[in-house]
Amino acid sequence: MSERLPPSGEGPTPGVPGGAEAATALLPAPPSSPRARAFAAGVDRVILALARHWILTVNLLVGLFAGLPLLGPWLRAQGYTLPANLIYGFYRLTCHQMPERSFFAFGHQVCYCQRCMAIYSGFFLLGLAYPLLRRIGRPRPLRWRWMFLLWVPMALDGFTQLFGLRESTWELRVVTGGLFALSCFWVAFPHLEQAFGEMRDQLERRFAQDAGVGA
Numbered sequence: 051m052s053e054r055l056p057p058s059g060e061g062p063t064p065g066v067p068g069g070a071e072a073a074t075a076l077l078p079a080p081p082s083s084p085r086a087r088a089f090a091a092g093v094d095r096v097i098l099a100l101a102r103h104w105i106l107t108v109n110l111l112v113g114l115f116a117g118l119p120l121l122g123p124w125l126r127a128q129g130y131t132l133p134a135n136l137i138y139g140f141y142r143l144t145c146h147q148m149p150e151r152s153f154f155a156f157g158h159q160v161c162y163c164q165r166c167m168a169i170y171s172g173f174f175l176l177g178l179a180y181p182l183l184r185r186i187g188r189p190r191p192l193r194w195r196w197m198f199l200l201w202v203p204m205a206l207d208g209f210t211q212l213f214g215l216r217e218s219t220w221e222l223r224v225v226t227g228g229l230f231a232l233s234c235f236w237v238a239f240p241h242l243e244q245a246f247g248e249m250r251d252q253l254e255r256r257f258a259q260d261a262g263v264g265a
Contacts, residue, residue, distance in 0.1 A: 094253055101250035104242060109177045116170035119161030127156035137161055151223065164220045168227030176235040192236035200233035
């Protein structure tokens with residue numbers, strides 16, 4: 051005798067026994083045509099590869115964003131004005147680029163200020179260290195209140211400088227920017243690991259089921 055499906059709203063939900071099966075049942079039906087199925091399978095393989103190597107992908111993207119501002123002054127020093135100006139113009143969207151608050155390299159100003167350099171470079175370096183942190187123990191996401199607490203030094207340093215109450219130093223800009231990067235990293239990476247882990251498990255189950263059907 052076939053099993054009667056529970057009415058809507060009464061069936062198992064993800065996170066409780068039977069939730070995974072219910073969630074799988076809600077997935078859209080696979081494409082009917084062979085070409086569409088092949089395309090969908092190819093997309094799933096790309097997503098699975100991304101889910102398996104998400105740390106490498108994120109670090110490459112963050113490293114590119116953090117490293118390009120160092121390429122700008124080098125290009126200017128070599129006489130490549132147009133590509134250098136494009137890089138400077140892009141980072142002007144995210145940073146004030148005030149010379150007195152920026153480092154210099156190759157005789158030219160870096161494309162972002164000292165605080166932004168600490169934020170982006172710090173996030174990149176922490177990302178490189180994340181595999182080592184995972185060997186020690188799986189990091190848990192930082193609580194939101196602690197994240198905002200780590201933002202306070204940068205806010206105080208930035209706003210008191212903005213309103214002319216005092217002038218910051220490059221050391222304070224680097225330290226407060228580093229604390230901001232630490233807070234964002236500590237929230238983002240554990241959540242990304244959980245999300246990509248769930249995505250990886252789901253796709254691996256799907257490919258295993260497809261292999262079983264085709265066998």
